[in-house]
Amino acid sequence: MPSLNQAPSFLGPVPARRVPPKLPRRDELSALVQPPKPLDLGLLASLPSLLLRARYLVDSHTLGRHRSPLRGAALEFAEYRAYQSGDELRRIDWRLYGRSDRLFVKRYEEENQMRVGLVLDLSASLGYASQPGLMSKSDFARTLLGAIALLARRQHDALALALVGDTGDVEDYGLADYLPPRSSPAHHQTVFAKLDTPPAARTARLPEALTRLADLLPRGSILVIASDFYCDLPPLAEALRHLRARHIECIGLQVLDPMELDFADETAGLFIDLENGNRLVLDAPAVRTGYLKRFNAFRQSLEEIFLNHEADFILQRTDATPLAALSAYIAHRQSRRA
Amino acid sequence: MSFLLPIFLAATGLIILPIVLHLLRRQPRDRLPFPTLRFLGPHALRDTRRQQIMRWLTLLARCLLILLVALAFSRPFWPRSQTGEGRAVIVAVDNSFSMQTTGRRQAVDAWLKQQLDSLRPGDRLGVLQLQPTPVWLAPLNDNLEAGRTALQARLDGYESSHYSAGIALAAAVLNETPAAQRQILLAGDEQRLAWTDVDFLHPLPPGVELLTAPAAPLPATQAAISNFHATRSGNGKMALTATLRLFTPAKLSRKVTFYAGDHLVGTTTVDLVAGESRVVQAEFPAPANTGDLALRATIDDDDLPADNIAYTLLPPDNTRQVLMAALDADEVDFLAHALNAVHGGDLPSLSIKPPPAMNWPVGSVAVLRGSTPFQDANVAALDKFLASGGAAWVLCDGSPEQIAWLARHGVKVTPARPTADGEALHLRDFDLEHPLFAPFAGHSLAPLLDIEFQVGWSLADEDAEPLARWPDHTMAVAEVHKDNYRLLITGFADRRTTGNWPLQSAFVPFAHHAIVWLGESGSTQSQSGRVGQRLNLPGPGEWQSLNAPLVTASQPVPGSVIADAPGIYEYRGSGGPRLYAINVDPDESDLTPWPNSTDFAKLISTRPQVPSDKPTPAIAALSVDRNTQIWWWLLATAVLLVGIELGVANRTVL
Numbered sequence: 001m002p003s004l005n006q007a008p009s010f011l012g013p014v015p016a017r018r019v020p021p022k023l024p025r026r027d028e029l030s031a032l033v034q035p036p037k038p039l040d041l042g043l044l045a046s047l048p049s050l051l052l053r054a055r056y057l058v059d060s061h062t063l064g065r066h067r068s069p070l071r072g073a074a075l076e077f078a079e080y081r082a083y084q085s086g087d088e089l090r091r092i093d094w095r096l097y098g099r100s101d102r103l104f105v106k107r108y109e110e111e112n113q114m115r116v117g118l119v120l121d122l123s124a125s126l127g128y129a130s131q132p133g134l135m136s137k138s139d140f141a142r143t144l145l146g147a148i149a150l151l152a153r154r155q156h157d158a159l160a161l162a163l164v165g166d167t168g169d170v171e172d173y174g175l176a177d178y179l180p181p182r183s184s185p186a187h188h189q190t191v192f193a194k195l196d197t198p199p200a201a202r203t204a205r206l207p208e209a210l211t212r213l214a215d216l217l218p219r220g221s222i223l224v225i226a227s228d229f230y231c232d233l234p235p236l237a238e239a240l241r242h243l244r245a246r247h248i249e250c251i252g253l254q255v256l257d258p259m260e261l262d263f264a265d266e267t268a269g270l271f272i273d274l275e276n277g278n279r280l281v282l283d284a285p286a287v288r289t290g291y292l293k294r295f296n297a298f299r300q301s302l303e304e305i306f307l308n309h310e311a312d313f314i315l316q317r318t319d320a321t322p323l324a325a326l327s328a329y330i331a332h333r334q335s336r337r338a
Numbered sequence: 339m340s341f342l343l344p345i346f347l348a349a350t351g352l353i354i355l356p357i358v359l360h361l362l363r364r365q366p367r368d369r370l371p372f373p374t375l376r377f378l379g380p381h382a383l384r385d386t387r388r389q390q391i392m393r394w395l396t397l398l399a400r401c402l403l404i405l406l407v408a409l410a411f412s413r414p415f416w417p418r419s420q421t422g423e424g425r426a427v428i429v430a431v432d433n434s435f436s437m438q439t440t441g442r443r444q445a446v447d448a449w450l451k452q453q454l455d456s457l458r459p460g461d462r463l464g465v466l467q468l469q470p471t472p473v474w475l476a477p478l479n480d481n482l483e484a485g486r487t488a489l490q491a492r493l494d495g496y497e498s499s500h501y502s503a504g505i506a507l508a509a510a511v512l513n514e515t516p517a518a519q520r521q522i523l524l525a526g527d528e529q530r531l532a533w534t535d536v537d538f539l540h541p542l543p544p545g546v547e548l549l550t551a552p553a554a555p556l557p558a559t560q561a562a563i564s565n566f567h568a569t570r571s572g573n574g575k576m577a578l579t580a581t582l583r584l585f586t587p588a589k590l591s592r593k594v595t596f597y598a599g600d601h602l603v604g605t606t607t608v609d610l611v612a613g614e615s616r617v618v619q620a621e622f623p624a625p626a627n628t629g630d631l632a633l634r635a636t637i638d639d640d641d642l643p644a645d646n647i648a649y650t651l652l653p654p655d656n657t658r659q660v661l662m663a664a665l666d667a668d669e670v671d672f673l674a675h676a677l678n679a680v681h682g683g684d685l686p687s688l689s690i691k692p693p694p695a696m697n698w699p700v701g702s703v704a705v706l707r708g709s710t711p712f713q714d715a716n717v718a719a720l721d722k723f724l725a726s727g728g729a730a731w732v733l734c735d736g737s738p739e740q741i742a743w744l745a746r747h748g749v750k751v752t753p754a755r756p757t758a759d760g761e762a763l764h765l766r767d768f769d770l771e772h773p774l775f776a777p778f779a780g781h782s783l784a785p786l787l788d789i790e791f792q793v794g795w796s797l798a799d800e801d802a803e804p805l806a807r808w809p810d811h812t813m814a815v816a817e818v819h820k821d822n823y824r825l826l827i828t829g830f831a832d833r834r835t836t837g838n839w840p841l842q843s844a845f846v847p848f849a850h851h852a853i854v855w856l857g858e859s860g861s862t863q864s865q866s867g868r869v870g871q872r873l874n875l876p877g878p879g880e881w882q883s884l885n886a887p888l889v890t891a892s893q894p895v896p897g898s899v900i901a902d903a904p905g906i907y908e909y910r911g912s913g914g915p916r917l918y919a920i921n922v923d924p925d926e927s928d929l930t931p932w933p934n935s936t937d938f939a940k941l942i943s944t945r946p947q948v949p950s951d952k953p954t955p956a957i958a959a960l961s962v963d964r965n966t967q968i969w970w971w972l973l974a975t976a977v978l979l980v981g982i983e984l985g986v987a988n989r990t991v992l
Contacts, residue, residue: 125373137373230374260373268386269368273375280375280382286389287382294377 039321044143045135050196054146061147061326080104114157114333115181117217117248118145120195121227122165122176123204124274129318130259140318141226141255142195147322148224148329149191155333158183160217161191164209164227165201173212174205181218203275207235214242222332226253228260229302230275236302240309250311251325251332254302258319260295263288342413349408356400360393392986399983403976410972425461426517427454428478428508429485432526433467433495435644435869436926439527442554443494446525449551450489453523457482462517465489468504468526469497470870470900478511489525493888496644496869496903498923499532505548505941513543521547527554528931541943548941553931557641560585561592561610562927566635566648570686576624576652578603580635581617584610585928592637594618598625598652599632599885629654630865630917632885632906645927649885649906649919651865658686658857659702661693663710672840673705673733673832676849688853698723700876700916703856704730707831709737717743724823726876727865729856734795735831744827748801749818754794754829755810762790762837765814767807772817773855774805774826777847785844791837795829802827822874826852866919867901873918874898879911886920 039060047053083092083103091105126138135143152159158181165176176199179191206227217223223243229236229252243250259265268283299315306313312332314325341347375382429450437443457463463485464478476488505522512520522542526532528550542548565581578596590610596603603622610616625631631652639646665671677688693704693711696719704723706712711720720743724730734740734751741751754763765786770779778786786806796812806815808829818825832849834840867873875881875897882892886905901907901920909916932938 128371128373228373230376257373265370267368267370269370271370271372271375271378274371274373278375280378281386282378282382283386283389287378287385290381290385291377294381298377 039323041135041319041321042133045133045139050142050146051150051192053143054150054192057143057147057322057326058150060321061323079107081107114152114155115160115218115221116148116152116157116333117160117162117181117213117221117223118149118191118195119162119164119210119213119223119225119227120145120198121204121206121225121229122163122198122201123228123230124200124202125228125230126255128257128260128274130257130265131319134257134318137228137255137257137318138198140316140322141253142198144253144255144316144322144325145224145226146192146195147326149188149195151326151329153185153188156183157333159188159191160221161194162209162213162216163194163198164204164206165199166203166205167199167201174209175212176201178213178216180216181221204231206231207239210236210239211242214239214246214248217246217248219247220249222249222251222329224251224253224329226255228256229254233298233301233305237305237309240305240311244309244311249332250306250309251329252302252306252311252313253316253325254299254313255316255318258317261317263291263295340415342415344412346408346411346413349411350405352408353401353404356397356404360397396983396986399979399986403979403983406972406976406979410969410976412969414968414972423460423516423518425457425519425521426464426478426512426515427457427461427521427523428464428466428512429454429489429523429525430501430504430508431465431467431475431489431492432499432501432524432532433469433492433497434499434526434529434532434926435494435496435922436499436527436529436642436929438494438642438644439554439557439560439929440641442527445554446527446551447489450523450525453521453549454482454486454489462515464508464511465492466504466508467492467495469495469500472504472507478515494644496887496922498868498870498926499526499529500535501526501532502535502537505536505542509542509546509548512546519547520545521549524548524550526551527929528935529926529928530930530932531925531928533932533937536941538937538940541941544943544945546943548938550935550938553935556931557586557929559588559590559640560642560927560929561590561637561640562642562645562924563594563635563637563648564615564645564924564927566633566650566921568631568633568650568652570624570653574624575621576631578620578622578633578635579617580620580648581615582608582610582637583615583924583927584612585930586640587612594620595636596620596622597634597636603633624652629915632917632919634885634906642927642929644887644904645922645924647904648921649866649904650921651906651917651919653701653857658688658853659699660688660690660705660853661698661702662690662705663692663708665708670834671832672834672845673707673849676840676846677853679846680850686854686857688850693719695719696722698728700726700728701857702728703853704728705733705853706730706740707733708735709739712737712739712743724825725821725874727822727874729824730826731852731856732825732827733831734797734827734829735833735836736793736795747818747820747825748799749816749825749827750798751829752796752798752812754791754796754808754812754814757809762792763794763808764791765789765806766809767804767811769803769805772803772805774815774817774848774852777851778844785842786848789837789839789842789844791830791839793830793836797827797829824856826856865916866921869901869904869920869922872898872900873920875909875911876916877911879909882908884908884917 044053044056047056080093080096081104083105087105093104093106096104120141126141127136129136149159160181161179162175163177164174166174167176177194179187179194206229210225213223240250263284265284271280271282303313312328314328316322316325437446454463460480461482462478462480463482465475465485465488467473467475475492476485508522512522561582561584563580564583567579569577580594582592582594584590589612591607592610593605593607595605604620606618606620608616608618632649633652634647634649636647660677662674664674674690677690680687698704698719704720710716732744744751757763768775768783768786794808794814796808797816798813799816799818801820802813802816802818804813804816808814814829816827818827830836830839832840839845875895878894878896880892881890881895881899883890884906886903886907888903904920904922907918907920909918
């Protein structure tokens with residue numbers, strides 16, 4: 001006798017749960033994803049609200065495609081399951097009951113909805129913008145996360161938000177705010193509101209917060225981390241290892257200003273560290289070579305850490321379109337679903 | 339450091355350009371917020387400091403470049419350094435004959451040896467002879483042996499002491515000599531005469547020391563012949579006059595011995611009193627000679643033998659040759675009559691001849707009146723006659739040629755101003771000490787005072803010695819002694835039309851005595867001189883000593899000579915051989931020391947030694963500049979700096 005949990009044989013075999021394929025690497029993802037449409041960064045930066053910027057970003061990404069890659073998947077039928085006490089009666093397939101005289105409930109892909117966690121670094125270093133026309137790193141990161149949140153809403157994904165900033169409270173594990181994953185529209189509105197007006201923090205304990213998120217987020221979640229990752233790398237590696245152990249797929253979006261990447265300033269003056277307030281009288285041209293050498297070494301180490309933990313790492317300049325990051329996210333989501 | 343072309347130093351002002359550029363491009367103090375300084379930190383600080391250093395180096399290189407180029411074009415050179423190592427010693431040798439005083443030379447030599455023994459290799463030594471003018475016996479250099487040899491080889495001198503010029507020269511040389519210790523060793527005595535011209539109010543340059551030899555003891559006996567003179571008497575004898583002076587306290591009796599050549603003429607004895615002069619007059623038969631007779635007088639030896647002998651010359655005979663042109667036939671030549679009127683007795687006779695066309699006899703006396711002697715045809719012969727030691731009497735009559743000739747010889751002649759009441763001019767203010775008025779001084783001046791002149795000429799010459807004056811106090815009679823000749827100028831003529839002088843009783847004795855006096859001064863007196871004084875000769879010729887303590891071999895001389903020892907010397911040149919009598923300076927015989935020896939310390943400067951900032955003469959500076967050629971090194975350094983500047987500037991972004 002088949003158990004109640006077992007589908008009747010006339011309904012055909014219940015499809016076995018497929019093992020998710022190995023996560024493609026970044027270069028492979030790039031081949032899968034269509035090149036994004038050109039995006040007007042000036043217009044993006046001039047949009048007044050985060051929601052508009054996110055929508056403009058998403059629309060720019062999906063403009064001209066015949067079918068949205070994010071639609072319908074979650075409403076598809078998945079399998080039958082024997083009725084169990086406590087199941088909602090509206091989920092019983094009465095037609096099947098009429099044919100088989102047994103109670104079954106339908107299971108849809110909706111139950112396999114993705115849980116997407118957004119992590120925003122609130123540290124003061126993200127408030128930097130080297131040029132007046134550029135968005136600050138924080139604005140850029142929020143816009144990017146807002147676009148991902150918009151995609152998630154359209155996909156009916158459960159969305160979690162973690163604002164990482166040092167509030168001075170040791171018990172908060174570096175989380176200035178945390179919204180657990182939910183998919184309700186109200187929750188999405190809350191997420192947007194939090195992203196739109198995040199609290200200010202001087203520093204961020206990102207590795208500690210990620211470690212904590214590994215415990216808070218459900219297994220199999222996708223975690224998008226928008227930060228500059230100016231933190232100690234060994235704890236970060238440990239946090240990524242922890243996330244990986246929880247099967248939480250990470251996408252690291254390192255948001256950097258062109259000045260940080262090129263250090264192409266010809267001026268000299270009093271450099272002030274936005275996080276700790278340290279000051280140095282420096283001559284930018286004189287220190288450029290040494291800076292770039294050390295900075296690139298840091299970035300390479302950071303990228304290696306992400307890749308070693310099967311996490312994706314995307315460098316996002318604030319003077320470049322973020323469509324690649326969105327594409328990477330979509331590719332990750334599709335691969336996760338598959 | 340001095341500069342040959344200091345105008346180029348103004349270009350150093352261009353140094354402001356790189357400084358302004360540096361200040362304009364200096365590191366801004368803008369506040370630049372940045373996400374993190376973790377990639378900057380100490381490394382960036384080090385890089386920034388290095389950049390700042392490079393920028394300062396660039397500024398320094400540019401400034402130095404401008405400075406060096408400006409300095410190079412200004413042609414710098416180092417004046418001779420004021421400091422150095424070792425000792426520089428100049429021995430100033432007093433070669434006056436007072437150093438021949440018993441024991442002085444030995445004492446000075448012992449003191450010098452003590453001073454010079456401490457010289458070490460690398461020190462410098464020079465030997466400077468002080469008189470008559472400073473002369474280097476051994477120039478200042480590091481050849482110590484040469485200096486010591488020069489000191490040992492020096493001979494006793496017969497000069498008179500004058501330290502001023504020698505000390506000044508030695509001090510100047512030492513002032514320009516780099517040495518840690520610079521000394522003048524004065525190898526002399528503290529004789530008063532030597533220090534009279536030293537200015538104690540102006541000390542030596544800072545750092546130059548003056549060390550004097552220990553004070554010499556005073557001599558026990560010291561007497562000197564201060565003057566010796568010989569004249570011919572009319573009776574075939576010669577009158578010898580010697581003046582002696584005793585410088586030591588005790589009375590002394592001295593025997594005076596006279597020689598004619600090597601032949602003893604006679605002796606006489608004189609008692610001397612300290613501080614007083616005694617004149618010894620003796621008359622001896624005059625030998626018959628056709629030329630000058632060399633005579634010498636000696637006294638007994640004492641502590642200073644150099645001044646115990648004196649030389650003089652006796653004219654060949656008693657006849658004075660007068661060169662005087664005759665007046666026109668219709669004029670009465672009162673002067674010729676007066677000069678021919680004297681014959682016999684003690685008075686020398688005069689021989690009047692017209693002057694030859696050329697080569698007037700040197701021993702004669704020229705009487706110059708009217709305009710004829712001063713005309714162009716005769717002036718050359720007249721000037722040559724005077725240049726060779728001749729003597730002349732100029733009687734002014736106002737002729738233009740005469741006035742012009744006198745003006746060329748520095749005598750200005752103007753008409754004498756008549757008296758207010760219109761009376762005739764009279765002579766006054768006679769110099770009765772002068773030999774010219776000797777015939778009147780012992781009798782009466784009335785014959786001179788009675789002379790009346792309707793026309794007279796005033797004489798003006800700073801070097802002339804007034805013998806009589808006009809009522810307006812201008813010179814009426816003057817003696818002019820210049821170079822080698824002697825002039826007697828009377829501001830009146832010998833014409834009856836200009837006054838009653840030819841008719842007065844004073845006319846004959848005045849005219850005769852003027853000729854005799856000029857004749858003596860024009861012959862023997864012009865052939866005498868002092869040691870160390872320049873003696874004018876008739877022209878180039880040969881010069882040798884005949885009777886002198888220092889033998890001088892025959893040597894060619896130009897138109898003058900400086901004798902370095904007393905004695906009888908012979909000159910052979912134009913006009914035939916002539917004898918010259920040279921004596922020592924009688925002032926040197928006084929060995930009285932400088933009254934206050936502490937004055938010598940006033941010459942040592944108390945100011946600290948500082949590098950001299952006196953401007954160097956341009957030619958000397960050019961020489962030094964060529965020797966040092968600092969500018970070349972400056973330019974080479976500037977080129978090097980250009981390379982450094984380019985290298986450094988390329989490493990600096992700003």
